[in-house]
Amino acid sequence: MDALTINEAAETTGWSPRMLRYVERLGLIEPARSGGGYRLYGPAELQRLRTLRELLDTHGLGLGEIGFALRLRRDRTLRDAVEAWFEAQPARPEHVPASDWLSWEQDKHSRLLAAAGAPRT
Amino acid sequence: MDALTINEAAETTGWSPRMLRYVERLGLIEPARSGGGYRLYGPAELQRLRTLRELLDTHGLGLGEIGFALRLRRDRTLRDAVEAWFEAQPARPEHVPASDWLSWEQDKHSRLLAAAGAPRT
DNA sequence: CCAACCTTGACACGATCGTGGTAAGGTTGC
DNA sequence: GCAACCTTACCACGATCGTGTCAAGGTTGG
Numbered sequence: 602m603d604a605l606t607i608n609e610a611a612e613t614t615g616w617s618p619r620m621l622r623y624v625e626r627l628g629l630i631e632p633a634r635s636g637g638g639y640r641l642y643g644p645a646e647l648q649r650l651r652t653l654r655e656l657l658d659t660h661g662l663g664l665g666e667i668g669f670a671l672r673l674r675r676d677r678t679l680r681d682a683v684e685a686w687f688e689a690q691p692a693r694p695e696h697v698p699a700s701d702w703l704s705w706e707q708d709k710h711s712r713l714l715a716a717a718g719a720p721r722t
Numbered sequence: 723m724d725a726l727t728i729n730e731a732a733e734t735t736g737w738s739p740r741m742l743r744y745v746e747r748l749g750l751i752e753p754a755r756s757g758g759g760y761r762l763y764g765p766a767e768l769q770r771l772r773t774l775r776e777l778l779d780t781h782g783l784g785l786g787e788i789g790f791a792l793r794l795r796r797d798r799t800l801r802d803a804v805e806a807w808f809e810a811q812p813a814r815p816e817h818v819p820a821s822d823w824l825s826w827e828q829d830k831h832s833r834l835l836a837a838a839g840a841p842r843t
Numbered sequence: 844c845c846a847a848c849c850t851t852g853a854c855a856c857g858a859t860c861g862t863g864g865t866a867a868g869g870t871t872g873c
Numbered sequence: 874g875c876a877a878c879c880t881t882a883c884c885a886c887g888a889t890c891g892t893g894t895c896a897a898g899g900t901t902g903g
Contacts, residue, residue, distance in 0.1 A: 606871095606878075606879070607880095608879085617862075618879095619861095619862060619863060619864085620861085620863095622880095622881095623861075623862080635870080635879090636870090637869070637870040637879080637880085638870080638879075638880060638881095639870070639871085639880080640879085640880090652807060652810065653807065656803055656804065656807050659803070660800050663889095664860090664861075665860070665861085666787075666790045669787050669791075670794070671808070674808060678781075679781050682780070682781060683777065683788065683791050686774065686777050687791070687792070687795060689770065689773065727848070727849070727901095728849070728850095729849085738892075739849095740891090740892060740893065741891080741892070743851090744890095744892080756849095756900080756901085757900090758849080758850090758899070758900040758901075759849075759850060759851095759899080759900075760848085760849055760850080760900070760901080761850090784859095784890080784891080785890085785891075786889095786890065786891090
């Protein structure tokens with residue numbers, strides 16, 4: 602079998618064994634397990650570990666941020682909620698009188714909330 | 723003028739003035755400025771501050787995570803790099819039901835297009 | 844013109860993150 | 874069977890985050 606144990610994987614990827622477990626706990630890279638529970642890193646996981654390091658280095662990211670990106674991908678509700686909050690940032694119509702502006706803003710907000718809660722509307 | 727100063731905005735939104743400055747430094751909500759440099763919070767900003775708090779509370783997020791989501795939206799290179807890393811996942815994510823996986827896969831392209839610059843619906 | 848408010852910047856402090864180490868015990872393979 | 878490796882769980886410790894407070898100085902508006 603061409604799968605490496607955690608220390609071997611650490612050796613060839615540059616991550617520490619401790620960090621490999623941490624990366625796994627974040628849900629980023631989950632190696633297969635042997636019958637007795639040993640982690641088994643195959644070529645795919647090793648490659649992914651190397652590209653992960655490159656991703657972090659070239660963009661100055663932390664593991665937590667990639668973990669959050671993963672959450673965003675997996676949790677549609679979360680993604681839609683965050684998306685909706687950012688969408689609610691239109692160009693401000695400065696020419697609209699303040700009172701109308703306020704009601705327009707409030708109306709927009711409820712529309713967004715409705716959209717976030719009812720995906721298929 | 724219906725714009726509030728930072729302490730007034732803090733009063734009505736529940737954020738502290740300190741936090742309003744922090745939220746601004748993260749690029750999340752950037753109020754207009756008076757000639758002398760005072761922050762001026764209009765109805766739109768106030769509403770956004772309230773929905774931001776709701777977003778954080780209902781999903782257990784931190785400001786840093788929304789800041790990172792903002793980075794993802796603004797920096798296309800970063801977004802594409804993160805996206806590419808997740809795409810290059812030959813291993814099967816067993817904990818994600820196939821239906822969910824499929825649905826976000828299908829949705830991904832339209833979402834990307836929308837984020838790319840397509841105006842509001 | 845002056846009290847009340849705002850600005851930026853610095854110091855502080857608990858909570859969490861990223862990372863290491865160690866202990867108690869199970870697995871592997873020669 | 875046993876040495877070498879792995880597992881989980883815990884303690885530790887510097888770095889960063891979230892938040893407060895204070896200081897020195899500029900703005901606002903009656």
